[in-house]
Amino acid sequence: MIDRRTLALLVTLCLGQVLLISAQVQSQGGVPLLQVAAFDAFARVQRVTTAITDAVTGVWSGYFGLRGVARENAALRQQLLDMAVELQQQRAISSQVRSLEELLGLKAAVPVETVAARVIAGNITPGTLTVAIDRGTDDGLAPDMAVIGAEGVIGRVINPVAPHAATVQLLIDANAAAAIVFERSQTGAIAVGGQSDGTLRAEFVPVLADIEPGELVTTSGQDRVFPPGFPVGTVESISGAGTPNRTIRIRPAADFSHLDVVLVVLTPPPPLPAATEAR
Template sequence: MALVDITQRPGVLLGAAILLHVVLISAQVNTGSGLPILQVVTFGAFAEVQRGTMALVAGGRNFWFGYIALHQVHLENEALKRELQTLQVRLQHEHAQAQRTDNLRQLLELRERANLDTTAADIIAASGSPEFRTVTIDKGTNDGLATDMAVISPAGVVGRVILPSRRASKVQLLIDRNAAAGALIERTRVQGVVEGFGDGSLRLEYVPGSSDVKPGDLVVTSGIDGIYPKGFVIGTIEQVGPGSGGYHQITVRPAVDFTRLEEVLVVRTPAANREAPEGKQ
């Protein structure tokens, strides 16, 4: 049927005959170098096809290798990030351990120079109230603790035990608004009472207005309350002003940073024997 269609189209037959004639002539005609024109043309055409194919393959290969390399770089970056995070956590842990070791060393030095019967304790909880300032320590009656035992740190006075249980105790901090301690100004030996104000500061009360008091004066425990050992640092006077009843109005900055407190010493020495060695507070 197709043959009949072709025979009915003389133009097609003529074109095919001319093309065949050109091909036959090209096969017989040589170039200046002696090679048949048909062979040269055919080789050139196939060479271009091969060139295009190789370029396509090379592009695909480069794209694939680039993807693999990028994926590998991504994996390496993720591994480096994980390693960096691990090192950061390890560094924080080592820093915390070093800080704890330093705190324990200071507690040991305080115990040795204070010449008091003490036991070290860790703070395991703190009160959430901004006015009633208490902490919980991990020592209790099983460790010889009792109510009204003084709690100190290398920096100074912390507070007193107010509620001991068998394995833990609640400690009222000196900055609690219901806390108080007998105190004296170290420079002049003028006595008064330090009271918590609930805002993190202290007030030195009942110091006569005629007394010599200056900002920067060191305030230490007097021992008259029968709770805190005599001579331990309470804080430094920040402000002095006129008060009521002929007394100074004195603000004291605590020596202890209660926001960073982690370990303490609880004084178990009987009140009659509680006194810090002179000059070794």
């Protein structure tokens, strides 16, 4: 039925891969050099395929998909007007906060330095929620740097990071987590991904903490990855309220299905206060 050579090849290939897996599991690490080399080589190809798909979608949206542009234009004008009003309000609040900070002698918040990156590829292994971006170590990127989008937190940079490309683990991935704070109640918790409906689950929330649906959730900066104050999402639902098994679902602020341009935060979060670190 099957010749010996084929069987021998099958056994060799399977054994080789089992040994490769065991070596990585024992050393608690991957095969960084090989991974970075393969990732870097493929990132160049990915950039070309992205350029081709973008050109095709660009032609489609630029020439064929122009229906409803006037309506969209009017809506955008309205949105711009609303945002201008909101900006003025924010400026007023900001100047108030600054003067209060001066009064209290507080240190001004350190502005974060970011670099813009384009998403060039999706998750190659189904079930792993990662994307590849077109910035790497040559642009100052390193593992554990926060990645944010226009709406909120996207994820963090993970290995492999090549000279011109990097992998970003999305916040909704099963192995992703972020330290969060519920804005209204100022309760700290951990948001973890891996939910089948694309939401995040809040863990380590004190039983007596008063959390309400619709409450804004931001990063707390306690994880030393995400800078504090960036929106993570809003509380979508709370089940089992009043019991120790209370489950809080957070709808992420970022739309992970339309990732195009993201910002990588190059500035590390400010050090934690000594009291918090000692605890």
